[in-house]
Amino acid sequence: METIKHRYSKQRETILQVVRSTVEHPTVDWIYTETRKDIPNISLGTIYRNLSQLVASGQLLKLKDEAMVRYDGNTGHHDHFRCFRCGKWFDVQILDQKSIEAFNQKHQFEIRSVNLELEGVCEDCLKT
Amino acid sequence: METIKHRYSKQRETILQVVRSTVEHPTVDWIYTETRKDIPNISLGTIYRNLSQLVASGQLLKLKDEAMVRYDGNTGHHDHFRCFRCGKWFDVQILDQKSIEAFNQKHQFEIRSVNLELEGVCEDCLKT
DNA sequence: AAGTAAATAGTAATAATTACTGTTAAGAAG
DNA sequence: CTTCTTAACAGTAATTATTACTATTTACTT
Numbered sequence: 001m002e003t004i005k006h007r008y009s010k011q012r013e014t015i016l017q018v019v020r021s022t023v024e025h026p027t028v029d030w031i032y033t034e035t036r037k038d039i040p041n042i043s044l045g046t047i048y049r050n051l052s053q054l055v056a057s058g059q060l061l062k063l064k065d066e067a068m069v070r071y072d073g074n075t076g077h078h079d080h081f082r083c084f085r086c087g088k089w090f091d092v093q094i095l096d097q098k099s100i101e102a103f104n105q106k107h108q109f110e111i112r113s114v115n116l117e118l119e120g121v122c123e124d125c126l127k128t
Numbered sequence: 129m130e131t132i133k134h135r136y137s138k139q140r141e142t143i144l145q146v147v148r149s150t151v152e153h154p155t156v157d158w159i160y161t162e163t164r165k166d167i168p169n170i171s172l173g174t175i176y177r178n179l180s181q182l183v184a185s186g187q188l189l190k191l192k193d194e195a196m197v198r199y200d201g202n203t204g205h206h207d208h209f210r211c212f213r214c215g216k217w218f219d220v221q222i223l224d225q226k227s228i229e230a231f232n233q234k235h236q237f238e239i240r241s242v243n244l245e246l247e248g249v250c251e252d253c254l255k256t
Numbered sequence: 257a258a259g260t261a262a263a264t265a266g267t268a269a270t271a272a273t274t275a276c277t278g279t280t281a282a283g284a285a286g
Numbered sequence: 287c288t289t290c291t292t293a294a295c296a297g298t299a300a301t302t303a304t305t306a307c308t309a310t311t312t313a314c315t316t
Contacts, residue, residue, distance in 0.1 A: 007282045043296045064192040094231045103222045108251040116244040123236040171265045
């Protein structure tokens with residue numbers, strides 16, 4: 001793992017705060033719109049570049065929707081459930097550390113990221 | 129769940145066979161190229177339409193790579209590990225049915241699909 | 257054998273993402 | 287504090303995976 005030197009930038013700082021300001025697992029587009037409220041002339045390329053960098057440095061998680069990519073400011077271990085009907089993402093807890101440890105003992109793979117995404121119908125949508 | 133009537137088509141049949149012919153978790157582009165060996169003038173739209181349909185009917189799984197979408201002809205329950213270095217996908221087994229059942233008892237969500245993707249470095253790449 | 261609509265080929269349009277270019281500014285070194 | 291290097295930037299163009307559209311074909315029903 002080589003260390004890469006990162007300079008501070010107001011743009012990256014703001015983007016990180018924007019993503020952390022919500023639990024809604026925002027899309028790039030939403031992040032762009034929100035960040036422009038603080039920095040009106042920020043470039044879309046800057047959004048993409050910094051989101052990638054923040055994921056690479058472990059400060060954000062990246063999810064993949066049906067079509068779009070989404071981000072999550074909560075980097076503690078948790079899984080995701082997405083509702084087919086309303087499209088919302090929920091933070092859930094399914095996979096336990098034991099299962100991963102058991103896998104590590106069986107294989108020689110070095111796990112660096114875990115991404116468990118469930119899909120189905122959420123409680124609210126089941127009622128209607 | 130409404131039932132949708134599907135007519136047979138040689139194109140869909142061929143696409144399914146192509147995806148099932150490999151364990152390499154092929155991309156749409158690869159599937160397109162391979163299928164054209166059998167049906168030279170098949171349209172890319174036909175590939176996309178049928179892949180979606182085959183996923184919807186549970187005959188294929190859909191994975192999301194860094195950038196691209198991939199498909200898997202093995203629909204039995206298993207998880208996926210992707211190597212950062214060589215980019216290969218491996219079929220692995222981590223999540224057990226018990227964890228999912230435990231989740232079902234705690235929540236009212238109706239789970240319809242489970243997708244666990246791990247990333248890291250594979251055995252071969254660790255050696256080099 | 258005739259009627260229907262599902263599926264197709266071919267092409268155009270869309271939209272997420274990346275690449276490029278000239279400029280700005282963070283942070284190190286003198 | 288001043289100079290220097292280059293990471294990061296804004297703005298724009300290019301790329302590319304995917305979807306939409308249209309006229310035609312064909313699987314399957316009656």
